[in-house]
Amino acid sequence: MSIIKTILKIVGASLLGLIISLSILFYYAKGEETKGYAFNLAVESQKGPILAGFSKQSIVPKQLKNMWMAGFGNNREATGVHDPLWARAIVIQRGDIKIALVVLDAIGLFYDDVVDIRTTLQTDLDIDYVMVSSTHCHESPDLIGIWGPESGRTGVDDNYLAYVKSQSVAAIKQAHSRLEKVKIEHYQDDESAKPLLEDTRNPLITDHSLKGLVFYSKNTDSVVGSLISWANHPEVLWSENTLISSDFVHYVREGVENGVEVKGKRIPGLGGISVYINGAVGGLMTTSPSWEVKSLKTGEMLTGATFERAEAVGDTLAYIYLKKVMNSHGSIIENERLAIAVKTIYLPLKNINFRLGMIARVIKRGLSGWSRKVKSEVAYIELGPLSIVTVPGEIYPEIVNGGVEAPTGQDYDITPVEVPALRKLMGGKHKYVFGITNDFIGYIVPKSQWDVKEPYTYKQTGAPYGEVNSLGPDTAPIVYQALKSLIIK
Ligand SMILES: [Zn+2]
Numbered sequence: 001m002s003i004i005k006t007i008l009k010i011v012g013a014s015l016l017g018l019i020i021s022l023s024i025l026f027y028y029a030k031g032e033e034t035k036g037y038a039f040n041l042a043v044e045s046q047k048g049p050i051l052a053g054f055s056k057q058s059i060v061p062k063q064l065k066n067m068w069m070a071g072f073g074n075n076r077e078a079t080g081v082h083d084p085l086w087a088r089a090i091v092i093q094r095g096d097i098k099i100a101l102v103v104l105d106a107i108g109l110f111y112d113d114v115v116d117i118r119t120t121l122q123t124d125l126d127i128d129y130v131m132v133s134s135t136h137c138h139e140s141p142d143l144i145g146i147w148g149p150e151s152g153r154t155g156v157d158d159n160y161l162a163y164v165k166s167q168s169v170a171a172i173k174q175a176h177s178r179l180e181k182v183k184i185e186h187y188q189d190d191e192s193a194k195p196l197l198e199d200t201r202n203p204l205i206t207d208h209s210l211k212g213l214v215f216y217s218k219n220t221d222s223v224v225g226s227l228i229s230w231a232n233h234p235e236v237l238w239s240e241n242t243l244i245s246s247d248f249v250h251y252v253r254e255g256v257e258n259g260v261e262v263k264g265k266r267i268p269g270l271g272g273i274s275v276y277i278n279g280a281v282g283g284l285m286t287t288s289p290s291w292e293v294k295s296l297k298t299g300e301m302l303t304g305a306t307f308e309r310a311e312a313v314g315d316t317l318a319y320i321y322l323k324k325v326m327n328s329h330g331s332i333i334e335n336e337r338l339a340i341a342v343k344t345i346y347l348p349l350k351n352i353n354f355r356l357g358m359i360a361r362v363i364k365r366g367l368s369g370w371s372r373k374v375k376s377e378v379a380y381i382e383l384g385p386l387s388i389v390t391v392p393g394e395i396y397p398e399i400v401n402g403g404v405e406a407p408t409g410q411d412y413d414i415t416p417v418e419v420p421a422l423r424k425l426m427g428g429k430h431k432y433v434f435g436i437t438n439d440f441i442g443y444i445v446p447k448s449q450w451d452v453k454e455p456y457t458y459k460q461t462g463a464p465y466g467e468v469n470s471l472g473p474d475t476a477p478i479v480y481q482a483l484k485s486l487i488i489k
Contacts, residue, residue: 034366034375036115043128044339048095050383052215053178054225054273056088057171059104059164060244061141061157068155070107070147071138072239077149078141082243082307083250085140087164088275089171090215090225091127092383093179094338098127099381100175101434102168103277105246106134106143108440110365111376111392113143113165120169125176129340129379131390132168133437136278138235139245144440145363154362181218185330186211186386186430192320196313197232198291199397200284201466202458203405203449207231207280207397211432212321213386214270214330223272226256228321229432231279231397233286236313238305245307248287249276251314256322260315261297267322279433280401282394282443283466287313331430336384341486345392345479346373347441350472354442374471376439378479380426380486387428389483392439396446396466399480400433406448409457412473416448418480425487443470447477 060081061067067078085105092099102117114132121130142148142155143164149155194208212228234247253276259269287293289305296315302308324330346368349355357363368375379390389400398404402421406414423431443466450473451457451464458464467473 032366034368035112036118039342039344039377041129041340041342043097044337045095045097046337049181049335050184050333051093051179052182052184052224053091053175053180054089054215054275055171055174055178056086056273057167057174059085059087059167061160062163066157067160068142068147068149069139069242069244070142070144070155071235072147074147074151075149076147076239076242078244079242080244082245085244085246087168087171088273089175090227090275091172091175091179092338094383097338097340099129099131099338099340100127100172101131101133101275102171103133103135103275104164104168105137105140105249106164107136107138107140108134108436109143111439112365113161114438117165117168120165121172124173127172127176129342130172131379131434131437133277133434134440135234135246135249135276136281136394136436137246137249138233139237139241139243139247141244146357148362152360152362154364156364180224182215182224183218184333185214185216186333187214187321187324187328187330188430189320189324193230193317196293196316197285197287200286200288201464202407203398203403205283205398205401205403206285207401207433210317210320211430214325215272223270225272225275226270227275227277228252228256228317229277229279230317231281231285231433231435233281233284236287236305236310237307238289241305245310248310248313248317251311252276252317255315255318260319260322262319263297263299267319269322270325278435280395280397280399281435282445283396283398285397331385333384333386337382339382340379342377342379343482343486345376345378345482347376347471347475347478349374351470354471374441376441378482378486379438380483382427385429386432387426387430388432388434389422389426390434390437391444391479393436393441393444395433395435395444395479396476399444399446399476404446404448407457409451409455410448411450411453412447414448416446417477418446422480422483425484427487441471441475443467444476444479445470445473447473
């Protein structure tokens, strides 16, 4: 009897081994291929006035059952809606070139889904380059897959994902239909927003400068829309909240559009449609519940994962921005050159959990070629004195602002690779970083700071947080080199 049992065990084990091997082989041979063609776009327009149009479309889910909220653990089902989620779009035209940007109140969106949005638009509008960005809001439905009811079950509701894509298309179409001649002004405050965020990983380098563009109609002089850019995780409401919200981003946009209250005094807003875009949020920029934030309304110091504190962060950012617009002269952009350069990149997928998640279809995205790399994209845009890099994930601020280190305890014995800082290379006077744009590839960790093995960097007793949500140690060098090649022509 025991011999039969042993034989059965061996057969069973080898059968299991065979099934696993075949599945892996099948995955490599037949796995889904990333959508879209390889981009190597470089176009520019020297003449013509600048036109712009704005739009916003709701992306609030129509029902909340099985709507799993992204950003923290599993099994956080939405129970209500605190404030609306949006797809907010800007289309800019200069001469014969048009670009579109749609920003979603979402944790992120994969490249394949961005390609779907572009494909739907392509037939209708002649837009040269469409960018899809996410605010990285941690209080909105999962569009990635890893925050489902339990690990191993996807958190993405396919109907909701389709709705987000169709509303993105609708927002861009409407913004396009509203194109009109504009004057753009750039404003920037490099210091005031610093106390609102903390850096939770060495080296302590943030990207706290607040930047923004105000678009004035040439016909009416009124504000048609604005863009505000800052780098932080929208996660003030943290991990227990089950009410859908865009977190502090909601209050930023409300404040910029409709004004803020400062100790009983009303500061007027700009009107128009405000678009918030995130920047270099890696490494890791947060306003965790223990971090004290001063209420703009009362002057009280606030802690905790409350809407009141999310409002304090958003109001303060809006106030800093409005003060700049009211009290200073912005840098004017009227009849300037628009240039776009885009590059497709291929990133090795070393993260075993991500790979297993894809095999199990918890994470639904294609991979590329026989080496099954992650196909993604970077871009560089210049509009007169403005320059913009788009980054497909959460880039560490030291890569964009400088200060990449090679600390003792690093896993690779190398000097900093991602140098000089991207902002040193970028052209123009006003340098924007659009994070989590056109993809969601996780953390972009400087290779010389990569640290999963003992001894750990900065004399820490455990591995720092970041690598677990990164594709691998070569992500940052590849993203950096690709951007560098677009900037330096
Ligand atoms: Zn993040």
